[in-house]
Each structure stands twice: as structure tokens, then as C-alpha cells.
Amino acid sequence: MRALRHLNKYFLKYKYRLLIGLFITIIARIFAVAVPKFVGDSVEIVEQYINHSITDINEVKSGLITNILLILGSVLIAAFFTFLMRQTFIVVSRFIEFDLKNEVFEHYQILSLNFYKKNRTGDLMNRISEDVSKVRMYVGPAIMYSVNTITLFVVVIGYMITIAPQLTLYTVAPLPILSISIYKLSVAIHKRSTIVQQYLSKLTTFTQESFSGISVIKAYGIENQTLTNFTELSNTSKEKNIDLVKVQALFFPLMVLLIGVSNLLVIYIGGQQYINGTIKDLGIIVEFIIFVNMLTWPVATVGWVTSIIQQAEASQVRINEFLRQEPEITNTVTTQTPITGNIVFDDVSFTYDDTNITALKNISFSINSGQTIAIIGKTGSGKSTILDLLGRLYDVSHGEIKVDNTSIQKLNLIDLRSSIGYVPQDAFLFSDSIRNNIKFGKTDASDDDVIQAAKNSAVHKNIVEFSKGYDTVLGERGITLSGGQKQRVSIARAIIKDPSILLFDDCLSAVDTETEEEILNNLHKISENKTTFIVSHRVSTARNADKIIVLDEGKIIQKGTHNQLLEVDGYYKELYLKQLSEKEI
Numbered sequence: 001m002r003a004l005r006h007l008n009k010y011f012l013k014y015k016y017r018l019l020i021g022l023f024i025t026i027i028a029r030i031f032a033v034a035v036p037k038f039v040g041d042s043v044e045i046v047e048q049y050i051n052h053s054i055t056d057i058n059e060v061k062s063g064l065i066t067n068i069l070l071i072l073g074s075v076l077i078a079a080f081f082t083f084l085m086r087q088t089f090i091v092v093s094r095f096i097e098f099d100l101k102n103e104v105f106e107h108y109q110i111l112s113l114n115f116y117k118k119n120r121t122g123d124l125m126n127r128i129s130e131d132v133s134k135v136r137m138y139v140g141p142a143i144m145y146s147v148n149t150i151t152l153f154v155v156v157i158g159y160m161i162t163i164a165p166q167l168t169l170y171t172v173a174p175l176p177i178l179s180i181s182i183y184k185l186s187v188a189i190h191k192r193s194t195i196v197q198q199y200l201s202k203l204t205t206f207t208q209e210s211f212s213g214i215s216v217i218k219a220y221g222i223e224n225q226t227l228t229n230f231t232e233l234s235n236t237s238k239e240k241n242i243d244l245v246k247v248q249a250l251f252f253p254l255m256v257l258l259i260g261v262s263n264l265l266v267i268y269i270g271g272q273q274y275i276n277g278t279i280k281d282l283g284i285i286v287e288f289i290i291f292v293n294m295l296t297w298p299v300a301t302v303g304w305v306t307s308i309i310q311q312a313e314a315s316q317v318r319i320n321e322f323l324r325q326e327p328e329i330t331n332t333v334t335t336q337t338p339i340t341g342n343i344v345f346d347d348v349s350f351t352y353d354d355t356n357i358t359a360l361k362n363i364s365f366s367i368n369s370g371q372t373i374a375i376i377g378k379t380g381s382g383k384s385t386i387l388d389l390l391g392r393l394y395d396v397s398h399g400e401i402k403v404d405n406t407s408i409q410k411l412n413l414i415d416l417r418s419s420i421g422y423v424p425q426d427a428f429l430f431s432d433s434i435r436n437n438i439k440f441g442k443t444d445a446s447d448d449d450v451i452q453a454a455k456n457s458a459v460h461k462n463i464v465e466f467s468k469g470y471d472t473v474l475g476e477r478g479i480t481l482s483g484g485q486k487q488r489v490s491i492a493r494a495i496i497k498d499p500s501i502l503l504f505d506d507c508l509s510a511v512d513t514e515t516e517e518e519i520l521n522n523l524h525k526i527s528e529n530k531t532t533f534i535v536s537h538r539v540s541t542a543r544n545a546d547k548i549i550v551l552d553e554g555k556i557i558q559k560g561t562h563n564q565l566l567e568v569d570g571y572y573k574e575l576y577l578k579q580l581s582e583k584e585i
Ligand SMILES: Nc1ncnc2c1ncn2[C@@H]1O[C@H](COP(=O)(O)OP(=O)(O)OP(=O)(O)O)[C@@H](O)[C@H]1O
Pocket: 117, 352, 354, 355, 357, 358, 359, 377, 378, 379, 380, 381, 382, 383, 384, 385, 386, 425, 506
């Protein structure tokens, strides 16, 4: 129960609603308990008429009608309060589920990239959906049924003891057996349903991958193999489902059996006690039969609730494990630190702690606001890592990065990141309209701003050709943009932000050289007072930069302007000549 203490703050938040729920439950149970009493009274009246204690049939009739009306009234009131009971407890559980999901999501967002590399996306999603749902079962149904059971027990058993203590003892004796059996059954059901759930996830992942990769499957003609794999998986899933159904099928028969045993005990012991005079009237036996049936479900819920609490505890442990993770990169500066964009890398080295790859080794260079720096190098030479360090997605392992003469760690992280416009290597677009995808960079941008940004990134003409223009929806249910179009929408998103630092990570690789030139010309104008980093494999992208650095295996092997680098033999000149000859071909 220790992990579930995390939820106490939410119980405190909704304490008044919960107290009202408690009060309502007590009222609902009191009225529900009144029903057997009125039924018992009715039987007593009939019994008295048979014994000739009452001789007037009209007195019997009016007694019965009064009881029927009382039963009807009690049932209606109990039903109404039961409805209110669900409305309070279940609604509070939905509020707490909402709060907890938001808390987890908010925490996920502040965690560093390393966290996302160490944990699988499926796991992150499960904790925010599956696990939170299990915890909700504790804050909602489990608490509601517990309050219900306790109230019913106190009221019903208290009343039963006052009218027939010995019979009460015999009647309630089988109930703990019911409770324990249901608990054992719930645990078994939970175990098997977890396995079923795992197979369901496997099936979902398999089908999702098959559909996403349908073009590869068709191109390689492996439809039959894919079908065989699917059939195998779904067959095992079916078997696990049958295992689960077998245990579930025991639930109700077990309840009916134990209720039956209790009923038999009431009739047998109650009958004997009536015969030997311990019980004065038959109405008591009828009352007890109804009470036993009333108590069965709450008793069964004790076992069920215990299993719910155990599952919720396990889920909350998993949730807490993530909630207690501290972000590796935090904002320690609360004052504002406006950024102009003079950047210095001073002997920077960086090692990825998961792979132990030293991606950067003793990197030093500087760049002033308004200037453009191009980073060129073979694949895996550390180009993207430089950009990631600048956005403080990771902290340097050695050396220092200074922005406007201040160490990057001493800058307000929010100011730093909001002064950066980043275009990643793999353009990521959301399943939303093109307009919203561009406005993601600046949510309050006007339509004119969006169009201007799209024009500058040379994608406007493509967008207006779509029938819905800027309202065209992208993603699964919408249009699929070409690689080059995606890159340009992603560039528009960075430009519209009007940041002081622009980071372009090989984002012109999928556009033809003509469009590349158009974009670079536009960027030249836009980035007059900005610091621009352009990562590229192409000399054509880098040639006009104020500075070019060439990386190889994490080290700077060449530095200079285009003309300076052409004067010396080396990687840059070789690349230039190679790309020049490719162009001529
Ligand atoms: N997130 C990461 N976790 C662990 N290692 C990484 C990570 N990203 C990159 N690396 C490793 O660091 C090295 C440098 O990678 P980086 O992405 O910076 O190179 P790059 O020059 O941008 O390559 P490319 O031109 O292919 O994009 C590579 O060896 C890579 O495997």
C-alpha cells in the first residue's frame, strides 16, 4: 500500500466529494436494509391470520398494503441514493485518473532524451494508460465497494444479531469462504488476463507493422509468410483467451453455490429453531434469506477488491518509478537571459552514456551573431551531436559551450530553447493541417506569417496545389508529403519562430539543387541577424557560409571558408571535386 500513498494528495483534493459519497452510501444501505424487515413483517401478518391471532381479513389486507408501499418507498429511495453513490465515487475516480494522467504526462515532458532512449515507447504509453486505469479501479470501484460493504455489514449484521444471534452465526459462517475463494479466483483471473493483454499488444504491434510496411511486404512477396506468422500469433492468443475464460466461468457458479449453502443453512437451522421455539415467527427466516442474498455480493467484493488493490499497488509502483526520475537537464536559472547568438565551443568533448561512443573530441570554434557556420563530414562524424549540445538536449562531458559569453548551463533553459529554431534530420510532422504544423513554431502566427514562412522555404507553391491548401491534413488519414516537401514544411516551422539561432540538420538532403539554392538565398536574407548552423553532406549547401568546419570521427579536421578550404588538399576539396564532376555528368 506504500506506493498508493502517492494518491493521498488527490484524496485530500476531493475530500468533500468523498465525504458526501460516504454519507450517501450509508443512507442508501439503511433504506436497502429496511426492505427485508418489511417483507418479514408481511409474512408475520399472514402467519398471525393463519394462527387466528388476527381474524379480521381487512386488517391483514391493510397491513400488507402498508408494507408493500413501505417496501416500494424504501427501494426507490435506496435506488436513488445508490445512483448518487456511483455519481460521487466513480466521478471522483475519473477526476483522479485525469489528474494522474496529466501529472505523468507533464513529468514525461520534462525528462531528458536519455530517459526516452532507455525506455521503450510502448512502456511509456502503458504506464500512462493501462497502469493509470488500474489505479483508477482502486480510487473508484474499490473504495466505493469497500464503503458499501462495511456499511452494509455494520447495519445488516447488527440488526440480524438483535433479532436472532445464533442463526446469524450459522448464516454468516460460509461468507468468509466465499470471500477467500473470490480473492483466489480474482488473482488467477488477473494473471491470465495479463498474459492475454500481452498477446493483444503483440498482435497489435504485428498488425500495425505489417500495415505500415505493406509496400515492403508486397515488394518482397512475403504475404504468405506474414500470414503464417500472424496465424501463429493469433492462435496462441486464442489459447490464452480460452484459459482466461475457463477461470472466469467459475466466478458466478461459485457465488451461486455458496449463496445456496447459506440459504440452506438459514432454512435448516432457522426451521429447527422455529420448531423448538427459539424463533417466534416465520418472518424472521424469510428476512434472513433476503439478508444472506444481500450480503453475498458485498462479501464477494471483499475478495475482488483485495485483488484490485494489489493490482493498483503494482501499477502505482511502476508509475512512481517514472515520476521519481529526475530530469538530467534542468533549468536552474529563473531570471530571464535574452540571447543574441554569439556562440563559442571551447574544447568540447561528448560521450553518449548508453553506447559509450565519444561522438565529439576537443571541439573548439566560435561564431558570431549574424554569421552562418556549415558543418560537413562523413556520416557518424558527430555533426548532429553539435546541434543537440547547443539545444542542451545533452550536457557536454568535457569543455564548455558559451552563448553570449555565458556558459550554456547558466542560461535560462526556456530562453535558450525558445531562441532556437531547429530543423531535425528526419522531419517530423504531426497528423494535423499543414498550417498548424507550421504554426507549431509560433502558435500566435497570422495566416500571412505562415504563407511567408512557406514561401521562404520554397514549399508554398506545392501547398497551394493541394485542393485544401494550407488546411490539408497530413499523416495517416491525410496526404503523405514527399521527403523534400516534409523537409521544407519543417524549415518553415523553424523560420516562422524568428529565432536568434537557426539549426538546420541536413535538412536539404531531399530537395533538388535548384530548390536548395532558392531556399539558401531566402535564408541568407532571413538570417541576417541570426546565427545559423547548417549541417550538410553537400558542398553546394556549405559554400556560402562564413565558416566551414569539417568533422571526422568527432574531431575537427579542417576549418575555414569555402575558398580557403579549396586551396588546401583535404576532405573538403575532394568532396567539392567529386560533387562537381557528378553535377557535370
Ligand atoms: N542518441 C544517441 N545515442 C547514442 N549514440 C549516438 C546517438 N546519436 C548518435 N550517436 C553516435 O554518435 C556518433 C555521432 O553521431 P551523429 O548523429 O552526431 O553523426 P552525424 O555526423 O550527424 O551523422 P549523419 O551524417 O549520419 O547524420 C555516431 O557514432 C552515432 O552512432
